[in-house]
Amino acid sequence: MLTGAEISALLPGNDRIWRGGVHSPDDGRAEPELAVPAIAKGARRLRATILQNCAARELETQDSRICGVDTEKGLIRCSSVLVAGGAWSGMFLRHHRLRFLQASVKSTAFYTIPAKAVAEGGVAMESVTIRRRLDGGYTIGLTGQGQLQISPWGMLQARDFWRTFQTRRKGLTFGIGGQFFKGPEAIRRWNAEGISPFEEVRTLDPVPDQNLVERGISRLVAAYPNSRAFAPPRAGLAWWIRRRMPFRLFPVFGHVQAFHLVGCQRPRLRHRPGGRKTGCRPDLGRQTFASIRHLSDTNA
Numbered sequence: 001m002l003t004g005a006e007i008s009a010l011l012p013g014n015d016r017i018w019r020g021g022v023h024s025p026d027d028g029r030a031e032p033e034l035a036v037p038a039i040a041k042g043a044r045r046l047r048a049t050i051l052q053n054c055a056a057r058e059l060e061t062q063d064s065r066i067c068g069v070d071t072e073k074g075l076i077r078c079s080s081v082l083v084a085g086g087a088w089s090g091m092f093l094r095h096h097r098l099r100f101l102q103a104s105v106k107s108t109a110f111y112t113i114p115a116k117a118v119a120e121g122g123v124a125m126e127s128v129t130i131r132r133r134l135d136g137g138y139t140i141g142l143t144g145q146g147q148l149q150i151s152p153w154g155m156l157q158a159r160d161f162w163r164t165f166q167t168r169r170k171g172l173t174f175g176i177g178g179q180f181f182k183g184p185e186a187i188r189r190w191n192a193e194g195i196s197p198f199e200e201v202r203t204l205d206p207v208p209d210q211n212l213v214e215r216g217i218s219r220l221v222a223a224y225p226n227s228r229a230f231a232p233p234r235a236g237l238a239w240w241i242r243r244r245m246p247f248r249l250f251p252v253f254g255h256v257q258a259f260h261l262v263g264c265q266r267p268r269l270r271h272r273p274g275g276r277k278t279g280c281r282p283d284l285g286r287q288t289f290a291s292i293r294h295l296s297d298t299n300a
Helices: 004-010 032-045 086-094 152-156 162-171 210-223 269-278
Strands: 056-062 065-071 074-077 081-083 102-112 122-124 128-132 138-142 146-149 172-175 235-246 258-260
Antiparallel strands (some): 102 138, 102 146, 128 138
């Protein structure tokens, strides 16, 4: 924990008035373009088989136990399953009559072209975050900003998320589009012999919100008025991101037959217990002892 003066000393050129903050110099960060292939290569060394363009359609069970996964390329026999489908996890689990509360907000991130560094590592401010990239630019995200897309399942679980919605509604806009019928929160029916929604929409790829890009740039210029790193036009590629908000996190003790994991998308210290132990060990058949009941949906 640092005082406001100590934070200001760590961030020269930042004109914000800081009350205090947290400095985590040992936190890790990675470039997705490099990290994903490296993780895949490491998994293959441990005898993992990676199938691409192969959607999981449904779970196969026998005597109320997992015995396999039906995919578009055939049945994969197994005794345990880790459901890590991101925004699609809720739809996949609802197909098996498993109630899993999950709401999503469409947001936008972008990166800047290379420029002189204003800070190494990452900086999370009240309304915007920055992360230094290997190419010399910054990846930018806006805190609490996005579009809540109206959907059938979203309306059905609105009561459960009402308190979270009230907390975050100031930064939200609202919209309705094709995802009402084909998105992760649509109401769909399918079977193992037919085409699943995960094959109809291989990748969620809506158009980024240019207004959010401009808002992010203006906030960074206000925070670093004397730096040319964020002066327009400095935005490179923009893309959309879907922020997932699980209703609650829960403790898991002992071996489980099926385990679903979402979130853990930001490399923060508080995510390490959930991502390393609770998220991976059940699938390996090992005893799970980590309890994450002290975390809430506000910092997931």
